[in-house]
Amino acid sequence: MSDAQPTDFDPVEPNTGEGFEPVEVFPESDDFDLRPGADSCYKCSVCDTNCPVAEVDDDFPGPKFQGPEQWRLKQTDDDYEIDDSVMSCSNCMRCDSACPSGVPLSQMHNTARGEYVEEQMDKLSVEYVRNRILSNYRLSASIASKVPRLANFAMNFGPARWVMEKTMGVTSERDFPEFAQQTFREWWAARGGADASRANAVESRERRGEPADADKKVAYFHGCYSNYNTPDVGKAMVHVFEHFGYEVVAPEQKCSGTPMFANGMLDDARRHAEVNVSSMSDLVDQGYDAIASCTSCSMALRQEYPELFDIDGIEKVASNTFEAIEYLRIHEDVKGEIESAEVSGELAQEFAYHAPCHARNQGLERQAVELFRDLDGVGVEDVGDSCSGISGTYGWKEEKYEKSMEIGDEMFEHMEHAEGETGMTECPTCAMQMEHGTGYEIRHPLELVEAAVVE
Amino acid sequence: MAIESEILVVGGGLAGLSSALAAARDGADVRLVSYKQSTLRQASGLVDLLGYTPDGEGPLTDPYAAMPDLPASHPYRTVGVETVREAMAMFDEVSGYEGGHTDTNALLPTHGGTIKPTARYPRGAAAGLASDDRDTLFVGIESMTDFDAPHVADHLDAAGVPFDVRGETIRFPGDLRADAKVTRYAKLLDTNGEVAVRGRKVPAREALAQRVNPLVEDAERVGFPAILGDDNPGAIRDALGDQMGVDVFEVPMGPPSLPGLRLEDKLFEALDESGASFETGNPIVDFDGEGHVERVFMEKNGARIPLSADQYVLATGGLVGKGVESDRDGVSEPVFDCHVPHSDDRYDWFDTDVFGDHPFAGFGVETDDDLRPLSADGDVEFDNLRAAGSVLGGYDFAAEKSGSGVSIATGYAAGTSAAAEVR
Numbered sequence: 100m101s102d103a104q105p106t107d108f109d110p111v112e113p114n115t116g117e118g119f120e121p122v123e124v125f126p127e128s129d130d131f132d133l134r135p136g137a138d139s140c141y142k143c144s145v146c147d148t149n150c151p152v153a154e155v156d157d158d159f160p161g162p163k164f165q166g167p168e169q170w171r172l173k174q175t176d177d178d179y180e181i182d183d184s185v186m187s188c189s190n191c192m193r194c195d196s197a198c199p200s201g202v203p204l205s206q207m208h209n210t211a212r213g214e215y216v217e218e219q220m221d222k223l224s225v226e227y228v229r230n231r232i233l234s235n236y237r238l239s240a241s242i243a244s245k246v247p248r249l250a251n252f253a254m255n256f257g258p259a260r261w262v263m264e265k266t267m268g269v270t271s272e273r274d275f276p277e278f279a280q281q282t283f284r285e286w287w288a289a290r291g292g293a294d295a296s297r298a299n300a301v302e303s304r305e306r307r308g309e310p311a312d313a314d315k316k317v318a319y320f321h322g323c324y325s326n327y328n329t330p331d332v333g334k335a336m337v338h339v340f341e342h343f344g345y346e347v348v349a350p351e352q353k354c355s356g357t358p359m360f361a362n363g364m365l366d367d368a369r370r371h372a373e374v375n376v377s378s379m380s381d382l383v384d385q386g387y388d389a390i391a392s393c394t395s396c397s398m399a400l401r402q403e404y405p406e407l408f409d410i411d412g413i414e415k416v417a418s419n420t421f422e423a424i425e426y427l428r429i430h431e432d433v434k435g436e437i438e439s440a441e442v443s444g445e446l447a448q449e450f451a452y453h454a455p456c457h458a459r460n461q462g463l464e465r466q467a468v469e470l471f472r473d474l475d476g477v478g479v480e481d482v483g484d485s486c487s488g489i490s491g492t493y494g495w496k497e498e499k500y501e502k503s504m505e506i507g508d509e510m511f512e513h514m515e516h517a518e519g520e521t522g523m524t525e526c527p528t529c530a531m532q533m534e535h536g537t538g539y540e541i542r543h544p545l546e547l548v549e550a551a552v553v554e
Numbered sequence: 555m556a557i558e559s560e561i562l563v564v565g566g567g568l569a570g571l572s573s574a575l576a577a578a579r580d581g582a583d584v585r586l587v588s589y590k591q592s593t594l595r596q597a598s599g600l601v602d603l604l605g606y607t608p609d610g611e612g613p614l615t616d617p618y619a620a621m622p623d624l625p626a627s628h629p630y631r632t633v634g635v636e637t638v639r640e641a642m643a644m645f646d647e648v649s650g651y652e653g654g655h656t657d658t659n660a661l662l663p664t665h666g667g668t669i670k671p672t673a674r675y676p677r678g679a680a681a682g683l684a685s686d687d688r689d690t691l692f693v694g695i696e697s698m699t700d701f702d703a704p705h706v707a708d709h710l711d712a713a714g715v716p717f718d719v720r721g722e723t724i725r726f727p728g729d730l731r732a733d734a735k736v737t738r739y740a741k742l743l744d745t746n747g748e749v750a751v752r753g754r755k756v757p758a759r760e761a762l763a764q765r766v767n768p769l770v771e772d773a774e775r776v777g778f779p780a781i782l783g784d785d786n787p788g789a790i791r792d793a794l795g796d797q798m799g800v801d802v803f804e805v806p807m808g809p810p811s812l813p814g815l816r817l818e819d820k821l822f823e824a825l826d827e828s829g830a831s832f833e834t835g836n837p838i839v840d841f842d843g844e845g846h847v848e849r850v851f852m853e854k855n856g857a858r859i860p861l862s863a864d865q866y867v868l869a870t871g872g873l874v875g876k877g878v879e880s881d882r883d884g885v886s887e888p889v890f891d892c893h894v895p896h897s898d899d900r901y902d903w904f905d906t907d908v909f910g911d912h913p914f915a916g917f918g919v920e921t922d923d924d925l926r927p928l929s930a931d932g933d934v935e936f937d938n939l940r941a942a943g944s945v946l947g948g949y950d951f952a953a954e955k956s957g958s959g960v961s962i963a964t965g966y967a968a969g970t971s972a973a974a975e976v977r
Contacts, residue, residue, distance in 0.1 A: 145595055147735040148810040154741045157731050164733075196835045197591045199875075401855040418856025429859055430555050461854065462587075462833040469831045481826075508745070509785075 131406065133170055133207055139200040140167040146194035146204055151456075151486035152187060155505045159187045162194035166207035181215040186226075187499075188212065189490030190361035191456035192398070206406040209360050213407075216363030229267045233492040234358040235367060240278065240327040247278040270500040273535055276328045276527075283326040283333035287349050296337065296347045304344040316346040317426070318382040318389050320375070322396040323354055324527035335549040336392050336423050342553045343431045348387065350378040355391075355399040357457075358492050365407065372408055375400065379420075380412030389420040392545055394458040394525045395491070397422045402460065422463055422525070423545055424470065433548070438473045440551040447476040449519030450542065453510055453533060455526030456486050467523065467544040474551055479523060482513035487524075489532035504536070511536035523547070556849050556860035559585035559831065560976040563969070564838050564850070564889060565869030565877065566592040568958055569943025571821045572965030573867045573972070576644060578828035580973035586830060587852065587861070589837035592818045593875060598806035599780070599813025600662065601651065601674035601962070603638070604630070605955030613671035616657050617959070627948035629960045632923060633967040638959065641966030645674070648824035649817060652680045661685050665701050665779065665807050667709025671955060675806075676813050678787050681775050682803035684710070689718040691773035692805070693766055695739075696725045697732040700807055701779035722769045727751050727761035736812055739781035743790045759790060763797035770798055780804040780812045787816065838889055847890070847936045865938045865972035868892070868919075868927070869965060872944030872951075878917055885917055887945065892919045892927040892935050895947065911950075918947030925968045938975070940968035 146162040147153055153161040165185055173179050185208065194204040220227050232239065243250035253259060254275035264271040281289075291298075301311050309315075317340055325333040337347050352375050356368035379389045379400070391397035400420040404413050427433040454464035464484070471479040488506030493499050514522060514537050522533040522541040530541035563574045566588025574586040604620055606612035608628075614620050621630045621638065630638060646654040651674040653660050659671040661684040669684050682690075694703030707721030728749025730738060741747070743762070748755040756764070766776060776794075782804055783790040795802040806813050825832060840858070842848040849862035870877030870889060879888045885896040885903075894917055897903060903914045918941075919927040925940040942964040944951060951957035 143596055143809045144735070145591070145810045148595060148737045148815065149591070150735070150737075153735050154737045157729060157734070157738070160731065160733065161735055199590050199593055199596070201590075401857075405855070414856060420855075421857070428557055432555070460835045462835040462852075465831065465833055472829075 131206070131210070133203065133210065136201075136203045136207065137167040137170045140198075140202045141200060143199065145197050145199065146202075149193040149197040151191060151193065151488065151506045152189055152502065155502050156187060159184055162188070162204050162208065165211065166194070166204040167202055169211055170207055180219055181211050183215065183219075185212045185215050186363070189493040191486055191490050192460055193456050193486065196460045203406060205403070209363075209365070209403065209407055212360075212363035213365035217365070220363075225266070225268060229269060229496070230362040230492070231364060231367075232267070233269070233495055234362040234364045235354070236358055236492075237323045237354040237371075240323055244278045244282055244327045247280050251275075251277050264497055268497040269495055270497045272500055273495065273531070276324075276531060278327055279330045281330065283321050283330040284349065286330055286334060287337070293346065293348045296341060299341040300344050300346040303342055307344055309344055313344060314386060315344050316348070316387050318379060318387040319347050319349050320352055320355070320379070320389055320391040320396055320400065320420075321349060322352075322391065322393045322527075325392055329527065329543070332392050332543040332545055335543065335545040336390070338553045339423070339427070339545060339548050340390070343427060343433070348382065350382060352378060355393075355396040356403065357395040357399050360399070360403055360407070361491050361493065369408055369410075372399075372404055372413075373410055376404065376410045376413050376416050379416045383412075383415050383419045388426065389416060390423050390426055391420065392423045392525070392543065393527060394422055394455050394461065394463060395528075398457040398461060422458075422461060424466055424548065425461070425463055427548075428466070428470070433552075434470060436552045437470060437548070441475040442477050442547070442550045444550065446542070446547055446550040448521060449478040449480065449517070450521050450523040450547075451482050451514040451517035451519045451539065452479050452523040453482050453487055453514070453529055454484070455524055455529045456490070458525055463525075467525075470544070471547060474547075477547065477551075478518065479547075480517045480519060482510055482517055485509040485513075487526075487529040487532040489528045491528045494528075494532060503532070507532055507536050514539065556862040557585070558861075559583050559863050561585070561865045561867065561969070561972045562587065562850065562861055562863035563867040563869060565867075565871060565943065565945075566832070566834055567594060567869065567871055567875065567943060567961065568597075568821075569945075569961035569965035570867070570869035571825060572641065572645070572962045573869060573940075573942050573969030574830050574832070575648065575821070575825055575828055576641075576966045576969030577867075577973040578825065578830040579644070580970060582973040582976050584828075584830040584969075585861070585863070586825065586832040587836075587838060588832070588834040589870075589876075591834055592822070593871070594818035594821070595811055595815040596809040597814040597817075597958075598808070598811055599676050599817050600670070600672045600679070600806050601645070601649075601653075601958040602671070602955040603642070603659070603673035603959035605659065605671035606953065608950065608954060610953070613661070613669075614659060617659060617673060618657050625948070627920070629946050629949055629964050630956070632921060632925065633963050637967050638963040641963040642673070642959075644966060645962050649674070649820055650677065651675060652677055663706065663710055663715075663777070663805060665706065665805050667706035667713075669710070669713055669715070673959060676804075676816065678780070678782065678791060678804040678813065679806060680803065681801040682777050682805060684715050686775075687716045688774040688801075689772055690720075690775050690777060691770060691800075692719070692721040692777045693769070694721065694723040695779065695781070696723055697730075697734070698779055698781075701805065706805070718772070720773065722766075724765050724769070727756070727765055728758065736781050736807075736810055737784065740784040740812055743781070744783045744785045746793075759793045760797065763794050766794075767798050770800060773800060775801040775803060777803050777805050780807045782812075784812055784815060787812075841890055843936065845936060847939050850889070864976050866936075866940070867965075867968045867972060868939060868941045868945055869943045869961075869968075870945050872918055873914065875944060877943075877945040880914070880917070887919055887927075890927070890936065890939060892939075892941070893930045894919055895930075915950040915952060916947055918945055920947055924971055925964060940972060942968040
């Protein structure tokens with residue numbers, strides 16, 4: 100066996116042998132075939148033990164029902180309506196990495212939720228309008244970032260928030276994230292864009308003793324939050340990749356779709372995905388890999404896109420998308436550089452690290468803790484495997500706020516016990532929840548890599 | 555480039571964890587990868603060494619004494635009794651389990667009402683030993699059909715246990731769903747959250763104790779299905795016990811199992827402390843190398859992520875865990891394509907008697923004395939690959955009650971040996 104002869108081993112595929120001829124039981128359809136997934140479920144209920152919502156919400160029947168059981172009900176009863184509890188699933192996707200049989204639970208939930216919103220939800224209801232606004236964060240953020248000072252004031256203006264809660268069901272308990280004075284893209288353009296990045300990469304390659312024309316280039320999917328709210332994360336990504344000799348480009352992009360999936364707004368998500376896939380697949384053809392700094396963005400491009408949409412080039416984009424630090428761990432000796440580095444200044448401290456749920460399916464939940472183990476001047480402590488409870492837009496809903504905080508309690512408690520008084524995570528909304536529950540400032544692991552290796 | 559370590563363990567069950575722990579504690583740089591979350595939460599949380607001989611003799615009093623008489627192909631014979639003892643000592647140290655004070659098997663009641671010989675058990679099960687003669691009340695929860703307390707009591711009584719035993723069923727206090735998850739009960743009790751009882755808010759532990767109290771009568775100990783907390787089980791048992799004036803214990807349950815989940819947490823915590831790295835969520839599907847494993851590939855949404863190491867441990871599980879695959883054409887080990895001995899005629903794979911002696915139960919790779927898988931010709935397949943746990947052939951863990959012990963012992967042996975190679 101070698102690289103040239105990949106095996107056809109797929110642990111998820113039902114194992115039927117060569118002579119097996121399947122019998123068509125259900126009528127043919129153009130939808131994604133969820134039947135093998137439903138059939139693989141042997142009802143061990145391990146998914147249910149991973150569900151942070153079922154642990155606190157007595158109205159929520161859990162992922163096993165939302166996924167394979169509801170799918171079967173739909174096949175046998177033409178009049179079956181999707182149970183409205185699907186809207187209480189926060190789309191943390193923990194059930195995916197729990198299932199020993201490879202049942203595509205989140206794909207089933209996303210599909211059912213999309214169908215519920217499309218066919219059963221009242222489009223004039225407050226809930227629908229509120230969810231639509233929350234999931235189209237990019238639109239609000241792009242307007243707000245034109246006038247960041249005014250937006251920062253207005254969005255957290257008490258009376259306005261009271262009205263938002265009463266009329267729209269957006270909780271007034273939370274502070275809206277602050278908009279940056281300069282977006283990542285504004286910074287990127289002012290800095291000289293891709294040409295400047297190429298020059299920096301070439302300089303690094305020379306310093307590192309690599310050929311000046313080395314084929315090292317990545318396309319950065321910064322997502323909305325690094326662009327509008329935390330451009331420092333995006334800048335850290337660019338600096339770190341250039342340090343390792345990579346040319347960075349920042350192609351045209353829209354929202355990854357993560358908040359839209361969680362709210363069943365699949366048409367919106369598809370519209371955004373088409374733009375993202377189109378610009379990324381062109382770059383992949385030219386030898387670029389797609390890199391995200393937000394673990395929910397990388398999750399969307401890698402897993403949710405090919406599970407939900409049939410767009411030209413989507414599989415290619417999925418298999419060439421990576422989380423930023425993961426990519427460096429595969430291709431560069433980032434661990435070695437970090438071991439021999441030392442951090443001083445404002446990031447030389449102890450961090451309370453929370454692994455986002457969406458990092459888990461990507462196998463990244465231990466990455467930050469293990470990478471920074473031997474970094475002098477810094478301590479990174481894992482605050483446990485609980486969910487932060489915010490799950491994107493979930494914790495912003497007035498009726499979900501208390502559940503969200505109940506889920507988050509375990510993390511808050513562990514954060515308080517951790518030595519550090521600064522938090523760390525890859526996920527922007529987990530960061531909001533961490534800050535909301537503890538008052539800590541929250542940093543991204545890329546900022547620490549930058550502090551360690553970029554001079 | 556690739557993600558590098560000195561030792562790479564493929565598999566996150568008891569065997570993989572034991573081998574990663576053993577190697578890391580010997581100072582090796584270890585990475586453990588698991589396709590999905592560890593399957594330990596599907597396990598009862600009891601740790602068996604050997605309950606019955608392959609001929610069905612038992613329950614055995616002393617599992618160690620029976621090991622030298624096992625067939626030469628048995629994994630316990632491969633690693634030897636002394637290694638089994640060392641492995642269990644490591645397990646005892648990291649797990650905090652009971653039973654390590656003696657070589658003798660303990661007898662524990664199961665959720666089906668049978669008695670099971672086992673070598674180690676969690677502290678929460680300790681007050682439930684069947685050899686203990688204190689009178690016992692089992693309490694079931696109305697909506698938890700997996701645990702029918704009156705049935706369990708009748709069954710144990712018929713088995714001749716040396717104590718009076720009764721079973722009662724209650725409604726769990728509060729307004730929980732009929733299909734509430736075990737984690738819902740656990741969370742409520744862990745946080746001692748309030749539940750509504752007759753219009754009054756009462757902390758969950760108190761409400762549960764109050765409901766069971768009138769049923770206790772002369773019983774000196776009370777057994778619940780294993781739902782008593784995930785993070786604070788000891789505090790919950792103590793609180794319930796104090797309020798009822800009895801000892802409280804849990805009866806291990808089928809999947810999803812809180813005792814299994816707690817053991818999983820404990821072992822991963824120990825692995826973290828040992829300095830090892832680990833990740834879950836994606837499978838190893840392929841490798842490079844001829845007679846020597848150069849590197850393996852992890853599949854992530856179509857991407858092939860290379861991982862390389864000096865030594866590898868295969869701990870992917872057996873037929874249930876998908877570490878051994880079968881279809882109509884044959885039986886195979888899917889990651890490294892190691893040879894799995896089996897008859898060409900698939901009608902020879904099983905016995906027509908349901909509880910008969912099924913050859914498939916013993917399917918798995920054959921190894922040399924150092925746990926390295928052997929080809930059909932009896933040669934070592936890869937000089938740097940060892941196998942551990944139920945991917946090994948030559949034993950029937952379900953019939954013998956030896957699954958956990960073989961995983962711990964062979965995992966420990968493979969990890970120790972791999973660590974010695976990289977010194």
